Amino acid sequence: MDSDKYPTIFHIDNDAFFASVEEALHPELRGKAVIVGGLPNDRGVVACPNYEARKLGVKTAMPLSKAYKIAPNAVYLRGDYKNYEKFSRRFLEILHNFSPAVQAVSLDEAFLDANGCLHFWNYQPRNLAMAIKRAIWEELKITVSIGIASNKICAKVASDHSKKIARESNQGSALPPNGLFVVPLGGEKEFLAPLPVSAIPGIGKRTSETLEALGINTVRELSNTSIDLLKKVFGVVGFYLRDASNGVGDNELLDDDHDTKSVSRSTTFDEDTNDEEFISSVIFYLSEKVASALRVDGLTASTVVVKLRYSDGAPLLGYRTASPRADRRFVTYQKNFTLNEPTNSEFEISKAAMTLFRSLWLNGMKVRLIGVGVSNIRRECSQLDLFISSQIKSINLLEGIDRIRGKFGYHSVYFGIIERMETKYASDPRGFKLHTPSLSR
Numbered sequence: 330m331d332s333d334k335y336p337t338i339f340h341i342d343n344d345a346f347f348a349s350v351e352e353a354l355h356p357e358l359r360g361k362a363v364i365v366g367g368l369p370n371d372r373g374v375v376a377c378p379n380y381e382a383r384k385l386g387v388k389t390a391m392p393l394s395k396a397y398k399i400a401p402n403a404v405y406l407r408g409d410y411k412n413y414e415k416f417s418r419r420f421l422e423i424l425h426n427f428s429p430a431v432q433a434v435s436l437d438e439a440f441l442d443a444n445g446c447l448h449f450w451n452y453q454p455r456n457l458a459m460a461i462k463r464a465i466w467e468e469l470k471i472t473v474s475i476g477i478a479s480n481k482i483c484a485k486v487a488s489d490h491s492k493k494i495a496r497e498s499n500q501g502s503a504l505p506p507n508g509l510f511v512v513p514l515g516g517e518k519e520f521l522a523p524l525p526v527s528a529i530p531g532i533g534k535r536t537s538e539t540l541e542a543l544g545i546n547t548v549r550e551l552s553n554t555s556i557d558l559l560k561k562v563f564g565v566v567g568f569y570l571r572d573a574s575n576g577v578g579d580n581e582l583l584d585d586d587h588d589t590k591s592v593s594r595s596t597t598f599d600e601d602t603n604d605e606e607f608i609s610s611v612i613f614y615l616s617e618k619v620a621s622a623l624r625v626d627g628l629t630a631s632t633v634v635v636k637l638r639y640s641d642g643a644p645l646l647g648y649r650t651a652s653p654r655a656d657r658r659f660v661t662y663q664k665n666f667t668l669n670e671p672t673n674s675e676f677e678i679s680k681a682a683m684t685l686f687r688s689l690w691l692n693g694m695k696v697r698l699i700g701v702g703v704s705n706i707r708r709e710c711s712q713l714d715l716f717i718s719s720q721i722k723s724i725n726l727l728e729g730i731d732r733i734r735g736k737f738g739y740h741s742v743y744f745g746i747i748e749r750m751e752t753k754y755a756s757d758p759r760g761f762k763l764h765t766p767s768l769s770r
Contacts, residue, residue, distance in 0.1 A: 335452055336514050337444040338580050340476045340484035341424065341461065344492075344505040346437035347408055348379035350416045353470040362387070362403035369397040369405050376408060381503040410670060414707075416469055423464050427457065432582040433707075438488075440481055442582050458509050474508035480578030483517045485530050517576025522549035529573045536563075548574045592628075593702025594618045595636060601695035608699060609683055613746045615701040616679035618760070620672075623703070624727065629671035630703030633678055635685035637662045638698035661698070662689050671707065674727060678703060 343349060347365040352358045362385060366376035375396050378387040385400045393405070417436040424431045430442035443450075443457055450456040458475045465473055474495070476487025491508025499506075512520045521528070526548060527537045539562065545551050552574035559567030572578065594615040602608065612635075623630060638661045664685045672678065682701045690696070 334514065335447060335454060336477050336479045336484075336512055337442055337447060337454070338478055338481055338484045339441040339443060339454075339458065339461070340478075340481070340488040341439055341441060342474050342476075342488045342492075343420065343437040343465075344472045344474055344507065345377055345379045345383075346416075346471070347377035347413055348382075349471045349505070350413055351406055351408075352379065353416070354412065356470075358404060362400050363406065364393075364396055364400065364403050365406050365408045367393050367405065367407050369393060369401075371407070378403075379503075380505050384501065384503045416471070419469060420465065420471075423468060424461065426464070427461055430582050440484065440582050442580070454511055455509065458511075462507070462509075472505045472507040474506045476510050476512070478512035478520075479514055479517060480576075480580045481582075482530055482573050482578030483512050483520065483576055486521065486524070486528050487512050489528065490524075518552065521574065521576055522547065522552070524548045526551050526574075529570070531569065531573075539563075591634070591702050591704040592619050592622050592630070592706065593634065593636075593700055595698060595700025595702075597638075597698045598696065601697050603693055603695045607750075608686065608696060610746050610750050611699055612682050612686060612701055613675065613679045613744070614750060614760070615699070616682055617675040617744075619701055619703055620675040620678055620727070623673035623706070628706050629673045630678075631671045631705035631707075632665050632667045632703060633681040633685065634663060634665040634700075634702040634704060635682050635689065636698070636700035636702070637686065637689045637696060639691075639694055639696060664689050665704070667705070671705075 348363045351363055351365060360381070362382040363379040364375055364382050364387060365378070367373040371393055373393050375387060375389055375391045375393060377389060378396070382396075382400055382403050385403070387396045387400050387403070396403070397405075413436055417433075420437075421431060421433055421439060424439055424441050428441050428443055428446050430444075432440040434440065441461075443454065447454065447457060450460065454477045458477060461475065462473060465471055474488050474491045476484045476489070476491055478484040478487050487510045488508070491510035492506040494510065495504075495506035495508040524547065525537075526532055526540050526545060527534075529548065529551075532540075540546070540551065543554075543558070543562070545554055551570060554571075554574075556567060556571050559570050561567075563570060596611065596615070666681050666685055668677065668681060678701065686699070
């Protein structure tokens with residue numbers, strides 16, 4: 330196998346992606362300091378400064394008010410998610426032209442496994458990397474930095490390292506990194522050894538501080554630390570720290586979820602109902618289940634779908650009586666709505682779902698079945714949260730609730746709106762036992 334002789338895992342990271350997209354769409358911005366995230370008077374943070382702005386001292390997640398004090402003459406843009414998504418989708422399509430094994434990590438970065446196709450490039454990873462760079466620049470007018478190694482951890486560190494090297498060689502210029510660094514097979518541990526522990530993916534500020542308190546500052550020092558001490562301090566995470574610091578990591582790319590078309594939950598009522606408050610509680614509960622399923626897989630969705638089925642004899646919408654060819658017991662009405670931003674929050678999904686339900690509901694008519702679903706699914710993009718700081722808090726809260734429920738059961742934490750369901754449904758640690766639940770993936 331080629332992977333036995335050459336490093337084949339590529340980490341491709343778009344340089345200053347949001348700002349680069351704006352420059353690609355508006356070439357007159359090139360050479361100017363560009364800050365994406367909001368206007369100077371907006372409350373919020375910088376989502377992405379280009380390298381001209383970074384040279385002035387503007388950083389990602391910096392308050393816009395502070396950025397304006399540093400760079401009052403910069404071009405400030407609120408950003409357009411649809412454009413970023415469009416460029417991201419084409420970025421992945423370009424990568425798929427080189428290898429079928431591609432794993433999107435976020436809007437602006439992805440892994441690619443060259444094993445099986447490296448022979449087209451004379452078994453030279455650099456040749457393939459340069460071809461990828463050319464293809465992306467020619468079509469998107471965006472530069473990328475690439476790290477190549479035997480596993481995903483080292484490849485990610487290598488792409489970050491390539492940017493550092495490029496910045497140093499550019500001697501303070503505002504050029505994008507456009508970096509490339511290859512970790513030779515068998516040289517993973519040696520490559521990582523002199524780097525600070527914070528270079529390892531997953532080691533954030535708090536973990537770094539804990540390691541520093543133990544006298545561990547470099548990856549070499551981490552690799553020489555006993556597993557017993559790491560387990561004592563970090564639990565099972567200690568095994569990851571031990572392996573990562575020794576250059577050991579996963580080289581299997583995850584399915585990019587292109588086959589995941591939709592996620593939905595539905596229920597048929599024991600008794601047909603026109604109690605709007607009860608129906609709204611069921612819609613919220615179904616939205617919770619859909620949102621939780623998205624979060625588990627690290628996905629978001631842009632379109633919310635509601636299905637509704639009436640009691641026997643309910644007229645078809647828009648007609649005085651049902652079509653003689655239709656069995657009215659099984660006529661299902663469906664409506665969808667596309668959100669401004671993709672989400673995996675039950676609050677956003679249920680809000681849209683209730684609006685859709687009310688637009689479908691013939692007031693006073695009893696309902697037999699209700700369903701909530703989502704479509705237009707893709708990998709979650711955490712960078713977009715920088716545009717909306719309240720979104721960060723909401724998702725952190727919901728992920729925390731997911732963890733608590735996973736340990737102590739659904740009813741350990743629940744929202745008051747679902748209390749109306751307690752008299753109608755039996756329950757277990759996973760939640761309520763709905764009738765004829767439907768799952769579509």
